[in-house]
Amino acid sequence: MRLSRYFLPVLRETPKEAEIVSHQLMLRAGMVRQASAGIYSWLPLGLRVLDKIGNIVREEQNRAGAIELLMPTIQSADLWRESGRYDAYGKEMLRIQDRHERDMLFGPTNEELITQIFRDNVRSYRDLPRNLYHIQWKFRDEIRPRFGVMRGREFLMKDAYSFDLTAEDGRRSYNRMFVAYLRTFARMGLKSVPMAADTGPIGGDLSHEFIILAETGESQVFGHRDLFEGDVPPADTDFEGDLQPIVDRWTSLYAATDEQHDAARFDAEVPADKQVSARGIEIGHIFFFGTKYSEPMNCKVQGPDGSVVALQMGSYGVGVSRLAGAIIEACHDDAGIVWPVPVAPFEVGLLNLKAGDTETDAACERLYGELTNAGVEVLYDDTDERPGGKFASMDLIGLPYQVVVGPKGLKGGEVELKSRQDGAKSSVPLDSVVQSLVSDVSERRLLV
RNA sequence: CGGAGCGUGGCGCAGCCUGGUAGCGCACUUGCUUCGGGAGCAAGGGGUCGCAGGUUCAAAUCCUGCCGCUCCGACCA
Secondary structure: OOOHOOOOOOOOOOOOOOOOOHHHHHHHHOOOOEOOOOOOOEEEHHHHHHHHOOOHHHHHHHHHHEEHHHHHOOOHHHHHHHHHHHOOHHHHOOOEOOOOOOEEEOOOHHHHHHHHHHHHHOOEEOOOEEEEEEEEEEEOOOOOOOOOEOOEEOOOOOOEEEEEEHHHHHHHHHHHHHHHHHHHHHHHHOOOOEEOOOOOHHHHOOOEEEEEEOOOOOOOEEEEHHHHHOOOOOOOOOOOOOHHHHHHHHHHEEEEEEEOOHHHHHHHOOOOOEEEEEEEEEEEEEEEEEEOOOOOOEEEHHHHOOOOOEEEEEEEEEHHHHHHHHHHHHHOOOEEOOOOOOOOOOOEEEOOOOOOOOOHHHHHHHHHHHHOOOOEEEEEOOOOOOOOHHHHHHHHHHHOEEEEEEEHHHHEEEEOOOOOOOOOOOEOOOHHHHHHHHHHHHHOOOOO
């Protein structure tokens, strides 16, 4: 992408409504603009990040055997009356009426709708297990939205729903999502820790929140230090096999959010030098809730013995839009964002220090073409802005690699190659920079 | 909803107390000079001062009501 034709409004100063660093940087880097309280427009750069996050989530869901579909944002109130949640949900649910004065709502979650779809189309245990998911906008009319996209009212969420014949099978479905989540967040460069969690309005008795540590986290979390350094299950993990040992390993050590925290247990189970007490951000939440929806909504199949049984269900959420903010909270420095390669909006920033100069233009065009053809995502700053401004903007938007092309270096046939992550700079021959970048970038696209 | 604060050009702010020509920095446009880490000079463009009432000869400024936004608390992916 050529910057001269792109839409990337960067801000030199910090808008005063932004209090936390990820919100400030998202506004300054031209990723989002606030439409109203807790509701955001995603500008081109932000959308690219959102898509990358969504695609990683998608790949890992698919790997774990979940199947993607897409449900609407607007739902019928009648469906929610079946489960009893129309009255139970409270004011977070945005209730609206259509022109015929039918009660509708903007979906805060989709248990009811997916249960309806499933019950209307599945009759036999032979069609089990199934896990269906979608990535769709949700609306929860929070009392107080804050922290930018981290706690907006409108947010993009991946929500998966599992259907099983027995509780044991349901547990296996739960485990598949548990392992998928460990991989999903690790691929974004995040160290997530599953923690015993409250089930809230979703219901059920088995639940984990996936937490990353961040100073601006919304809740206090407690855990064993070793959990924050554990190895993530590899890509060739057999999701059809027994995942219980993996889950057991991750849940054997103490980890809890403040609402579940038991200080006495914490002190008894975790040696003082292994105790971690910090702020955390919830980026995923999984639940197993049995027949909470299938029973009242009559989502039943015939088992092998001919009996009709209500399905065992679970639901599994990932805050896709929240992750964009959460990753920035975890990955930034004084100059701006420092994107991990897998979620970076572009992988390489190409800086033409003297746009209009025949030689630098030619060298940049060549690099831009070759990198693009090699499948590397390049943002080419071909504007005639001064070098200082170009450097500052590139650092702000945080692309992992920068290629600096100017007359000085070109005299020796060289360009400067910089890593945003560690700030390392090196002079590289013009002829080998593409090869070097292609291998560096592709190596870091897959973190696990 | 309880408490606190803020709404003045795209962004950041001053002016309000003590009513009288709407200002500053950045950004933007044009020209010249500059050009390897946010340049200099010069000339420009852009504002219903959140909205509505009221007081007054006169309101960004004083009064009343409303709206929006932010922070702390209860709620949450």
